[in-house]
Amino acid sequence: MVPQKGMTLSEHLMAQEKTNPAARGAFSRLLNELIVAAKIISREVNQAGLAESMGFTGDVNVQGEEVQKLDEFANNLITRRLERCGVLCAMASEEVADIIEIPDRYESGDYLLMFDPLDGSTNIDVNISIGTIFSIVRRDSKGPTVLTSDLLRPGVEQVAAGYFLYGSSTMMVYSTGNGVSGFTMDPSVGEFFLSHPQIKIPERARIYSANEGNYQYWSPEVRKYMDYLKGTDNAIGKPYQCRYVGSLVADFHRNLLKGGIFMYPADNKDPAKPFGKLRYLYECAPLAFVVEQAGGYASTGQGRLLEYQPESIHQRVPLYIGSKQDVIEAEEFVSGKR
Ligand code: P6P
Numbered sequence: 289m290v291p292q293k294g295m296t297l298s299e300h301l302m303a304q305e306k307t308n309p310a311a312r313g314a315f316s317r318l319l320n321e322l323i324v325a326a327k328i329i330s331r332e333v334n335q336a337g338l339a340e341s342m343g344f345t346g347d348v349n350v351q352g353e354e355v356q357k358l359d360e361f362a363n364n365l366i367t368r369r370l371e372r373c374g375v376l377c378a379m380a381s382e383e384v385a386d387i388i389e390i391p392d393r394y395e396s397g398d399y400l401l402m403f404d405p406l407d408g409s410t411n412i413d414v415n416i417s418i419g420t421i422f423s424i425v426r427r428d429s430k431g432p433t434v435l436t437s438d439l440l441r442p443g444v445e446q447v448a449a450g451y452f453l454y455g456s457s458t459m460m461v462y463s464t465g466n467g468v469s470g471f472t473m474d475p476s477v478g479e480f481f482l483s484h485p486q487i488k489i490p491e492r493a494r495i496y497s498a499n500e501g502n503y504q505y506w507s508p509e510v511r512k513y514m515d516y517l518k519g520t521d522n523a524i525g526k527p528y529q530c531r532y533v534g535s536l537v538a539d540f541h542r543n544l545l546k547g548g549i550f551m552y553p554a555d556n557k558d559p560a561k562p563f564g565k566l567r568y569l570y571e572c573a574p575l576a577f578v579v580e581q582a583g584g585y586a587s588t589g590q591g592r593l594l595e596y597q598p599e600s601i602h603q604r605v606p607l608y609i610g611s612k613q614d615v616i617e618a619e620e621f622v623s624g625k626r
Pocket residue numbers: 407408409410499534535536537565
C-alpha cells in the first residue's frame with residue numbers, strides 16, 4: 289500500500305494492520321483512543337491561551353468546571369480513556385510516580401503505554417508549541433500480575449511510538465516500525481489527514497538545539513563538541529545555527545524535518561539529576577524510535593539510546609538525537625574518542 293497524501297489516519301491504521309497482523313484490531317483501538325484524547329487536549333490547549341488572555345481566574349472556567357493544570361488534565365484524560373480500551377495491561381506516565389494499573393472492571397490486554405501527557409506545558413502561556421509523547425510495548429511477563437520489568441524495556445522493544453504536536457496546527461507523527469508518517473488535523477472536520485508520508489531526516493544539517501545556559505555544568509568532552517559545532521573546522525566548514533525553543537516535541541519535530549541535532553547532555557547542575565533532565569521511557573526512547581525509523585540516530589553519548597536498559601520508570605538519560613552523521617559525531621566527542 290503506497291500511502292497517499294490526504295489519506296485519513298484511520299485508513300492508514302487499517303493499512304498498517306495488513307502489513308502488521310500482530311497489531312490487528314487491538315492496535316487500532318489503542319491508537320484511536322489516543323487520537324480522541326489528543327483532539328480533546330488540542331482543544332483545551334488552544335482555549336487555555338484564550339482563557340489566559342481573558343484573565344479568567346484559575347479556579348473555575350466559563351462552564352463552571354474546576355480548571356486543572358493542563359498537564360494534570362491531559363494526564364487524567366489519557367489515563368481515563370485508555371484504561372478502558374481493553375488493550376492495555378498497565379500504563380506509566382511522566383506525571384505519575386508509580387505504575388498505573390488497569391482497574392479490574394475493565395478488560396486487560398497485552399500492551400503497555402508509556403506517555404508524557406503534555407511535554408513543555410510551561411510554554412502554553414507564551415504560545416509555544418507543546419506535545420504529547422507516547423510509547424507502546426507488548427507485555428513480556430506471564431501470570432496474573434504485570435511486573436515493573438514489563439515497563440523497563442530498552443527502546444528497541446517498542447512496537448510503536450510517536451507524538452502529537454499542538455502548534456500552529458495539530459499534528460500526529462508516529463511509526464509502527466515501517467517508517468514514519470505525519471498527519472495534520474483539519475479542525476473543521478476534526479480528522480487527521482496524511483500530510484508527511486514516509487518522513488526521512490537529512491543525513492546531516494547545520495542546526496543544533498541545546499540549552500547553552502548549562503555550558504559550565506557540562507563535561508569537557510561535551511563542551512569540546514559544542515565548540516566544534518560553533519567553529520569552522522567542523523564537517524560543514526561553517527558554524528552551526530542554534531535553534532532552541534525549550535519544548536522538546538517542537539525542537540525535535542523541526543529537526544526531524546530539517547535535520548540537525550538536539551542534545552540534552554548530562555550536567556552537574558543538580559546532583560539529584562546526574563544524567564540530565566529528560567526521561568527515558570516517556571521522552572527519549574519514543575523519539576529515538578521515530579528518528580531511527582526516519583533514518584536518523586539517537587545516542588546517550590556513550591552508545592545507541594534504543595539499546596539502553598532503563599533501571600526505573602522515571603530514569604533520566606542524556607539525549608543526543610537527530611541526523612545520523614551529526615549524532616554519530618557527537619557520540620565520538622562525548623565518549624572521548626575525538
Ligand atoms: P531546559 C520542558 O520542560 C522539557 O521537559 C522539554 O520539553 C524541553 O526540551 C526541556 O524540558 C527544556 O529544558 O532546561 O532547557 O529549560
